[in-house]
Amino acid sequence: MMRPAEGVRHRWLPRFGGVLAFAATELRVQLHEALAIFTSMVVQVVLLVFVAILAPSYFGIALLGAIVFSAFSLGQRVLNEAAYIRVDHKLNELYLASPLTPEAYFLGIAVGVFLAYLPPVVGLVVIAEAVLRFPVVTALLLAGLVLAVWLFAASMGYILSTAFHDMRAIWSYASLLYNLFGVLPPVFYPLGLWPAGLRPVALLLPPSAAAALLQNSLDPGLLAPPEIALAAGAVGVAAFGLFLITVYWARRSAQER
Amino acid sequence: MPNEPLLAEDVRKVYAPRRGPRIDALNGVSMSVHRGERVALLGRNGAGKTTFLKIAATLLAPTSGRVEVFGHDVGRAADLVRPEIAVVPQEGKPFFHLTPREQVYTYLRSRGMSREVAHDRGERALAAMELAEVADRLAITLSGGQKQRTMVATVIATGAPLLFLDEPTIGMDPFARRGVWQSLRDLTREGSTILLTTHYLDEAEALADRLYIVERGRVLVEGTAATLKQEVGGTLRVTVPQGARLTETLRTFGRVVPDGDTVHVIVDPGRLTEILGIAVRERLTATVGPVTLEEAFLRVVGRSIDDEAG
Numbered sequence: 149m150m151r152p153a154e155g156v157r158h159r160w161l162p163r164f165g166g167v168l169a170f171a172a173t174e175l176r177v178q179l180h181e182a183l184a185i186f187t188s189m190v191v192q193v194v195l196l197v198f199v200a201i202l203a204p205s206y207f208g209i210a211l212l213g214a215i216v217f218s219a220f221s222l223g224q225r226v227l228n229e230a231a232y233i234r235v236d237h238k239l240n241e242l243y244l245a246s247p248l249t250p251e252a253y254f255l256g257i258a259v260g261v262f263l264a265y266l267p268p269v270v271g272l273v274v275i276a277e278a279v280l281r282f283p284v285v286t287a288l289l290l291a292g293l294v295l296a297v298w299l300f301a302a303s304m305g306y307i308l309s310t311a312f313h314d315m316r317a318i319w320s321y322a323s324l325l326y327n328l329f330g331v332l333p334p335v336f337y338p339l340g341l342w343p344a345g346l347r348p349v350a351l352l353l354p355p356s357a358a359a360a361l362l363q364n365s366l367d368p369g370l371l372a373p374p375e376i377a378l379a380a381g382a383v384g385v386a387a388f389g390l391f392l393i394t395v396y397w398a399r400r401s402a403q404e405r
Numbered sequence: 406m407p408n409e410p411l412l413a414e415d416v417r418k419v420y421a422p423r424r425g426p427r428i429d430a431l432n433g434v435s436m437s438v439h440r441g442e443r444v445a446l447l448g449r450n451g452a453g454k455t456t457f458l459k460i461a462a463t464l465l466a467p468t469s470g471r472v473e474v475f476g477h478d479v480g481r482a483a484d485l486v487r488p489e490i491a492v493v494p495q496e497g498k499p500f501f502h503l504t505p506r507e508q509v510y511t512y513l514r515s516r517g518m519s520r521e522v523a524h525d526r527g528e529r530a531l532a533a534m535e536l537a538e539v540a541d542r543l544a545i546t547l548s549g550g551q552k553q554r555t556m557v558a559t560v561i562a563t564g565a566p567l568l569f570l571d572e573p574t575i576g577m578d579p580f581a582r583r584g585v586w587q588s589l590r591d592l593t594r595e596g597s598t599i600l601l602t603t604h605y606l607d608e609a610e611a612l613a614d615r616l617y618i619v620e621r622g623r624v625l626v627e628g629t630a631a632t633l634k635q636e637v638g639g640t641l642r643v644t645v646p647q648g649a650r651l652t653e654t655l656r657t658f659g660r661v662v663p664d665g666d667t668v669h670v671i672v673d674p675g676r677l678t679e680i681l682g683i684a685v686r687e688r689l690t691a692t693v694g695p696v697t698l699e700e701a702f703l704r705v706v707g708r709s710i711d712d713e714a715g
Contacts, residue, residue, distance in 0.1 A: 180502035
């Protein structure tokens with residue numbers, strides 16, 4: 149058996165052993181809901197259709213926005229999934245009282261859901277590339293921002309999931325977050341249409357900050373250098389800062405107070 | 406003893422919700438579980454069994470007191486405790502969109518077992534739980550008992566040194582329950598240690614090497630089923646439904662345990678004819694049986710195990 153001294157050395161560091169196996173479990177679970185994977189695109193497609201009819205010149209921006217929005221909503225699914233596993237199945241107890249660390253448990257749920265719901269997002273990226281013909285730099289920026297927005301949303305979703313004891317209460321909050329972060333700020337529409345006085349707010353919210361950075365990569369000069377720094381910093385700090393907080397929170401909430 | 410599978414001293418748990426009264430769920434529970442033992446926490450619903458089990462399994466922090474698993478404090482060194490344990494949660498359900506085979510296999514993989522070991526252990530556990538025939542059906546299509554057996558199979562497949570099982574046979578038919586009991590006996594023979602909660606008296610009697618009777622967050626008594634029954638004070642139980650009005654008369658025959666309008670009298674065989682005669686005279690039915698753990702529980706707790714704890 150492991151002696152205390154052996155385990156003490158790096159106990160504060162995040163440990164993700166078993167995360168791929170648990171993500172594979174979650175992926176199998178999600179793949180049984182194939183229809184849900186495709187209906188996850190309904191909002192994006194509806195908004196794209198509206199934009200294509202009402203303001204076709206913004207269609208490219210809306211396409212990039214739809215990808216960012218998808219990354220956010222994909223991360224947000226962790227809120228429902230983690231709460232469902234805990235409230236309806238009590239399987240959190242099975243997995244948390246095991247060698248799988250709480251942070252690996254959280255990330256396993258997030259990665260499993262991410263992989264299951266990724267194919268339609270890849271479809272959107274392919275369409276965006278066909279329409280916009282964006283350069284490699286934009287493609288790399290897009291990939292990085294998608295991962296950052298997903299990590300932010302997944303972390304937020306996991307933390308919030310630990311606060312609920314009733315699935316019905318979650319649905320309304322999930323919907324609120326979805327609209328507050330993804331629909332209201334300039335994710336699907338140009339940053340220029342957002343009130344100028346609230347521009348810093350849009351650049352601080354990770355989804356709209358990511359969308360602004362993408363819009364700027366297609367239309368250089370849209371953002372002033374300090375604004376680029378603000379948006380990039382907001383996305384980075386929100387994603388990785390909240391992820392680290394979630395690692396801490398996953399450990400803390402694994403043992404109820 | 407630093408390497409005792411479980412050692413608990415004066416464990417208290419207070420729930421202090423923002424609204425509503427504070428709840429003293431555990432009021433100074435102390436116990437120990439030795440290597441290779443099967444120990445049952447026996448008590449009514451709401452007695453505090455699950456609270457204690459969750460604390461011991463690192464899932465709930467105690468308000469005060471100390472719990473060690475294999476010498477590690479469950480609060481400060483939860484990460485050292487968790488590899489040594491496995492838990493069947495109360496009312497836990499397998500993933501509905503996995504089959505029992507997938508559930509067991511993927512769980513073992515997430516615990517770090519190799520594919521081969523996970524496969525072999527999984528198949529053995531599924532066979533032990535008699536799930537082979539439904540092993541490839543989605544869990545959502547299984548009966549409640551089959552789902553519960555899947556949960557037990559998932560946990561016994563781990564072969565973890567210390568297993569916690571919270572009401573492991575709830576919802577199972579009698580044959581399935583006996584199958585679970587046998588598997589748990591086999592596990593302890595192989596070196597595992599088991600702490601389970603139950604409110605099934607027959608389960609506690611058939612399975613547990615030792616029992617702790619828990620009531621209102623306290624351990625009232627600890628011992629084997631045999632010693633607890635000996636302490637009841639007789640070998641036969643006469644149950645007289647609607648016999649409450651005869652309580653004083655019946656008290657002259659032996660220990661009387663009231664249970665609503667029903668009265669149980671613990672007597673020696675020599676006085677049986679006499680007490681049955683009274684029942685006949687009073688036109689009451691009376692049944693006779695050997696003293697069971699139920700009488701021991703009634704004597705210790707003063708209420709039936711089927712009553713909800715207040």
